[in-house]
Amino acid sequence: MSIPFDNSYARLPERFFAPVSPTPGPDARIVRVNGALAFELGLDAEWLNGAEGLKMLSGGQVPDNATPIALAYAGHQFGNFVPKLGDGRAVLLGEVIDRHGRRRDIQLKGAGRTPFSRGGDGRAALGPVLREYVMSEAMAALGIPTTRALAAVTTGELVMRDTAIPGAMVTRVAASHVRVGTFQYFAAREDVEALHILADYVIARRYPEAANAANPYRALLDGVIAAQVELVSRWLLVGFIHGVMNTDNCSIAGETIDYGPCAFLDAYDPAAVFSSIDRMGRYAYGQQPSIAHWNLIRLAEAMLPLLGDQEDAAIEEAQQALAAFGPAFEQAYRAGLRRKLGLGDEAAGDALAAEILSAMTTNAVDFTLFFRRLSGAVGGDDGPVRSLFIDPTAYDAWAIEWRRALEAAPQDAAARRADMDAVNPAFIPRNHQIEAMINAAVDHQDFAPFETLLSVLSRPYDDQPEAARFAEPPLDHERVLATFCGT
Numbered sequence: 001m002s003i004p005f006d007n008s009y010a011r012l013p014e015r016f017f018a019p020v021s022p023t024p025g026p027d028a029r030i031v032r033v034n035g036a037l038a039f040e041l042g043l044d045a046e047w048l049n050g051a052e053g054l055k056m057l058s059g060g061q062v063p064d065n066a067t068p069i070a071l072a073y074a075g076h077q078f079g080n081f082v083p084k085l086g087d088g089r090a091v092l093l094g095e096v097i098d099r100h101g102r103r104r105d106i107q108l109k110g111a112g113r114t115p116f117s118r119g120g121d122g123r124a125a126l127g128p129v130l131r132e133y134v135m136s137e138a139m140a141a142l143g144i145p146t147t148r149a150l151a152a153v154t155t156g157e158l159v160m161r162d163t164a165i166p167g168a169m170v171t172r173v174a175a176s177h178v179r180v181g182t183f184q185y186f187a188a189r190e191d192v193e194a195l196h197i198l199a200d201y202v203i204a205r206r207y208p209e210a211a212n213a214a215n216p217y218r219a220l221l222d223g224v225i226a227a228q229v230e231l232v233s234r235w236l237l238v239g240f241i242h243g244v245m246n247t248d249n250c251s252i253a254g255e256t257i258d259y260g261p262c263a264f265l266d267a268y269d270p271a272a273v274f275s276s277i278d279r280m281g282r283y284a285y286g287q288q289p290s291i292a293h294w295n296l297i298r299l300a301e302a303m304l305p306l307l308g309d310q311e312d313a314a315i316e317e318a319q320q321a322l323a324a325f326g327p328a329f330e331q332a333y334r335a336g337l338r339r340k341l342g343l344g345d346e347a348a349g350d351a352l353a354a355e356i357l358s359a360m361t362t363n364a365v366d367f368t369l370f371f372r373r374l375s376g377a378v379g380g381d382d383g384p385v386r387s388l389f390i391d392p393t394a395y396d397a398w399a400i401e402w403r404r405a406l407e408a409a410p411q412d413a414a415a416r417r418a419d420m421d422a423v424n425p426a427f428i429p430r431n432h433q434i435e436a437m438i439n440a441a442v443d444h445q446d447f448a449p450f451e452t453l454l455s456v457l458s459r460p461y462d463d464q465p466e467a468a469r470f471a472e473p474p475l476d477h478e479r480v481l482a483t484f485c486g487t
Ligand code: AMP
Pocket: 085, 086, 087, 088, 089, 090, 116, 117, 118, 119, 120, 121, 122, 123, 124, 244, 248, 249, 258, 260, 487
């Protein structure tokens, strides 16, 4: 089989990337090929699972028409600008056009050193690879824009982290790997020509409607802001914490990218932080909208030379574009919360949402279970919901008002429940289950929990009685307090 790679990024000027070859491990083995995604990409899953597929997925052999490259980018890491980061352990094999006509990047992550590796070994460890695989596929099943995982392989090599652990690679599929940090890379070099080329590339590939606008680059900025509003509001509505929202991990295409120390909330808490490297809580759950805004300000700064001929005019365009973020986010987030509560009316819905979230914080209520069980309360069965509260009377008082609001907008109870269940997942990748899955694979070469988790999480909005234990929050001793990047 030959994969019809078309490497549009590799046709950009040389300073956009470095040509590299992936470095395979000594004894590569397939952990899993994502058959459904392979199909979507027009690839043959059986071929990928075979000897030649393994060679491609483990970096052992570059397909004939691929032009492997590592992308150049910069980024603000925890607020500090680093002018040169780039793909230090990822190799973009190329792009394919999927069955829907969309251009998708196919990239090996953990494929060895590149000119951007700095002190790193270019490798990825099995735990983080499996975490990225499960998290990104769960995110896709939740209907949230994300990079995908086409395959995971082990390399047969040990990588040194705190201890020696098995090395692995994940094949990541993205709408594009251009980041806010890619614009920053050229802005820091005052390479305005490259900024133009990059913006034109992104417009053609991802924001074609911007090409017809009076100011295409302003329209591009507006488009990226709208995509981030959509993305981050969706994260909050399922309790996702990215954990490392540096500008190099902020996708121009608006996908969730770079699953490092990410986590889902169990108990609702706006201040929740899991990432072991986020000591200041910069990327806490409730901080994510303002951090996305901060990242977009960095994008607008980098794009200033594109936004107008005069600096004043360019700054005015940037400010206008950025001013849309706050109101657009509030609108998207509040509308999402109202849907989760089964409420149509704006004023009553917003007040009820604020009240219950505050009560959930004080009562350490499981975020996912609360909303999932609430659809049962539509028919009057409050028990399962109220038992989630340390002080159930906090729920009782709220529920009276909530019912009143439901009655004000009459709807068939079954239809309302179905609408609520369609936005309130029963299953999310819970931290303690991810941890148990990783431990089984790394310590006992047991990949059954990985397969089981993937299967359950592929239908997050369906009740799956046989999988009920995966809907449960952690017991006290199972609770995960910190997640690690593990790079
Ligand atoms: P991340 O925090 O994963 O977004 O990575 C930040 C930067 O560090 C990127 O430029 C990565 O390519 C680079 N990096 C992370 N891990 C490694 C590694 N093991 N070897 C080389 N570069 C790495």
